[in-house]
Amino acid sequence: MEVGFIMILPLVVGAMLGALVLVWWERRLLAFLQDRLGPNRLGPFGVGQMVADLIKLITKHDWVPPFADRVVFTLAPVAIVAAMLMGFAIVPFAPGWHIIDLNIGLLFFLAMTSLAVYGVLLAGLASNNKYSLLGGLRSAAQMVTYEVFMGLSIMGVVILTGSFNMSEIVRAQEDLWFFIPQVLGFVVFLIAGIAEAHRAPFDLPEAEHELVAGFHTEYSGMKFALVMVGEYLSVILTSAIIVTLFFGGWLGPDFLPPIIWFSLKTGLFICFFVLLRAAIPRPRYDQLMSLGWKILLPITLLNLLVTGAVVLLAKG
């Protein structure tokens, strides 16, 4: 179990740049999906917009409200981004291209994304603002709902592979990508992943139409930027994990190198996340709960049961 220290710096820089590009790309793609143009003024195709956004956020007044819990308020966005960056440690980008090849890689991912929720929760609590508190509350309730079937939905993959190791999960998909035998698990994990990334339609903790901006109402300047980077990082991370678990990770025909295949598939899922935001309305709070507990959890358990039975039969 060696640690690829050389990979850390490029990965952190790459992930941050990816989040920066996403700020522009999401606005642009969302605009195209809504028959608009989006930011197209600065530079070719408007890519200068991300630099402009960055400069704006850096030079903005970084204000901590006097009624907020100063220490927790400052640390919460750091916790979100740190947890998300840690999650990238176990993603195998190509054969051997990973920071750490943990035997419990999948569990590590689940742990890190759960930790990121604490950042959201504490941000909502420390802001000492009613909208932020409501956002934090929703985040907590949402986490309790989806973490259960998120963990269970990928157990089918673990049964088929016999390992929690991400690289081995990818190698086990050389014959057949897991989204075919694990279609139920894939759908459930996708929904859980959207909820995990606080993306529309499950952006209840933010819910800008009801809660101002939810848990990050009081944030400004670079702290706000960190919250947003955390959100975009989780979009990238969730897409990367979906690709790794269900769409064969770096696997693909030989005419392109593995890293390109991985990036292409991940990019496709990022675009799908944007499409979801453009198309699907946000469910009500209790609708999300009942969807999670009454529909998705039974589906996951059924999937787990059938997968286990089939694997046992195939062995016996």
Place this chain on the structure above:
Amino acid sequence: MISQLVSLWKVFLHLFASNETVQYPSKKKWWWSQPTKVMPYLAPRYRGRIVLTRDPDGEERCVACNLCAVVCPVDCIALQKTEDENGRWYPEFFRINFSRCIMCGMCEEACPTYAIQLTPDFEMCEYDRNNLVYEKEHLLINGVGKYPDYSFWQVAGKTISGKNKGEAQNESPPVDVHSLLP
């Protein structure tokens, strides 16, 4: 659930639809090419810059009745009535302060002679606010606007030189009240 998937697919198809955005005031084909001017479609009844129109005979339609000034919610119209040698009323001055005007079109609705009309032109920005005060010479156009055949003095009952009572269109001669004959 099915409806969610259908809406996903339908929104996805919009990726290939053309954009509604008109990139006023200028548009570039590619980011390195020179910008060309583009203008959104403006309906003929668009409420933009206000003009004063003329009758088909070339004289002013405005009779200085003050209805537009009265109805104007922001009080941006000012005028003074006077009369020419033919007996036609007309405004001595007619002033619209476009820095106040909200282009509501109520003056056009109130006008009994179709004189004041709003046009599909909105490019009237100025650096100096004083330049937004339009006098009659700026407002008056050499045309009939939206009502080409309408001529107020030819349908009105008021006497002007060259047109006595009873000589207007669709008007019968005045009754002689001193005669007993039917």
